[in-house]
């Protein structure tokens with residue numbers, strides 16, 4: 001048995017070396033000066049369809065941070081801000097892999113406050129204003145704000161997406177996102193997207209606040225703390241964004257380009 005395993009391993013290794021060798025040959029083919037005669041591989045690359053999210057700038061907002069911990073997980077004591085950041089960073093990867101230009105409101109455990117702060121502004125207000133400002137400055141086409149939910153009744157569970165009441169694009173994105181989260185995570189409790197009065201949702205671009213799950217629910221808290229589940233969440237969130245881009249009325253889309261103002 002041991003010999004068989006070794007033999008299989010060796011075969012695998014030889015196979016891998018052959019692949020690497022082929023790759024190196026291909027790489028050698030593309031050195032500058034040898035590109036006058038494009039290979040079939042190069043031609044195929046130039047006709048490849050654009051990635052599903054290319055042309056889209058997406059703002060990913062890891063909720064809270066720094067002085068503002070957000071909610072606190074009931075059993076582990078983990079602050080919401082840390083989980084939001086972990087999921088946001090995973091989401092940055094999944095969106096970028098599908099061609100999106102991703103802007104993050106934060107990449108560390110920090111708030112978006114500045115010193116000195118105008119006396120009229122509370123810390124929370126300045127932090128929120130700066131997140132919205134970042135979306136405007138980066139000309140984001142979509143805003144995804146990542147949060148964790150909590151409730152005193154510990155039986156409550158399931159992801160929940162919010163949009164701004166009256167925003168058609170927001171409602172459509174929230175519906176697509178909620179659907180993708182249910183499909184990707186198969187939560188026990190399947191919720192529907194809801195209108196919500198959150199500061200980050202005030203923009204004209206389609207914006208959603210994603211409550212990934214309840215850190216007050218014992219089983220869901222365990223899931224939300226696990227890197228595997230966080231990666232699954234990020235894939236589902238990218239699925240939701242992609243599904244929204246596909247769902248929008250065809251007339252409002254510019255192939256491979258920036259969505260027109262009317263769609264924002």
Ligand SMILES: [Zn+2]
Pocket residue numbers: 063064070071080147148
């Ligand atoms: Zn929150």
